[in-house]
Amino acid sequence: MDAFQTVVKFLISQKTTIGYSAMALLTVGGERLFSIVAFKCPCSSQNLTYGLVFLSAPALVLLILGFFLSSRTWKLFTGCCLSPRKLCLRGHSLQCIVVLGQIIAGALVAPVMWICVALLNGTFYECALSGWENDSFRSYLCQNKSPSCKASVYRVPCGKTKMNASDNEDVLLVLRAQSQVIGWSLIASTAIALLLVSCYSACRSQVSYLQEMFWRKYIEKERQHFEQFSDDYATKLADRNLKSFFENTKPDPLPLPSNNAWEEISALYSFNRAHQYYSTLHRYVEGGKRESNEDIQPAFGFVDGGQII
Incomplete structure (x- = not known):
């Protein structure tokens, strides 16, 4: 019984970490579900729009949910139309900006997780960038490939190009590598930003x-x-x-x-x-x-x- 109580106390004390871990698992699961069940790249001129919508729309929904689920949002905005001074006290403009920044930062956790997971998987990015009608980018993808490569890049995610299977796979690997590099770069930059903000916040703390x-x-x-x-x-x-x-x-x-x-x-x-x-x-x-x-x-x-x- 004592061991059980110890485990319960530990879980309660670590509930923030557990909550973020659960959020990460749900994000990974949701992204995989979207990729397998809902996402079907059209392999047409609509690739760019379709891929970007799947990459950004869920992130936007998660951002809105983040604002809705933050109690601080409602503490700040409830009643502010009737009493604007509640939103920002006179002489405290900087502090109001800090609070808004904290609310936005908290709401960004889930969207950033979604984008990072989606970029690491690469499916949405591959579809979107294969439909980008930029001559320089297509020339880069089609280096040392058959002449038909540039005209059929948008079909690469479906494997229905006129290129041989090896060239098709090479283009797909380049797109996937770009997606993963951007994903890891976003994760690293976010981690560094969180570390710097946490250190600065602790440095400015007026209590021990x-x-x-x-x-x-x-x-x-x-x-x-x-x-x-x-x-x-x-x-x-x-x-x-x-x-x-x-x-x-x-x-x-x-x-x-x-x-x-x-x-x-x-x-x-x-x-x-x-x-x-x-x-x-x-x-x-x-x-x-x-x-x-x-x-x-x-x-x-x-x-x-x-x-x-």
Whole structure:
């Protein structure tokens, strides 16, 4: 039993890593499914459009889903049409740009995974680039090939060219190699960018590493208990109202947070050097108010749901 609890605790502590791993596996599986079941290169003048649509359209859908599933998106934009100052506080334009950048970066994880996996597989790229009607590019592909190569490059993915099988395979290998080189280059550049951003964020952090570990644990516990309290109080309110309705009696008083309280705890987190508030909820119950010297810190994006829900 102790061993089982240890395993459960480990999985819970590593749930972000597990989540991204699951996302990667789903991306790989989705790309393979698209390649085998849905994708059929037309081997015509429509190759370029068809290939690019399969390469980019799923990535766009994943990007939109990333925005939808990010709690930080809704914290930032909910109510901003009625109160534009909620979107960006006066004098905090740079911090607003940082927050938007964090939201975009989080939403880009799944699309970048899709594009990388698709490029490494090469199927979509082969179809798209075989239909690119660029004379220089086709001349490059058809070096030392038969004269009919340039005119029938768009048929290469289907293997229906007038070239011999060896030449057809050579052109296909060149396209696949280009696709994989671009894919690995994108993976490497993304990894380097993430490393640099993480190092810069840690370098600019105004709290120690151990305090940030404690902070993350607190935020996780607060979220868990918030969901439990929300469920409990929603149940109590529903029971009270239904009992009052069916028994035709006056409802018992049930204290609930005010609209202003909900607004306060729904705001994006901002760091104040003078106080140790670990969340907007913590700040509210301590009676603290947002001050003009507060800064939105990139290192503390985890506080208000920087990750996907």
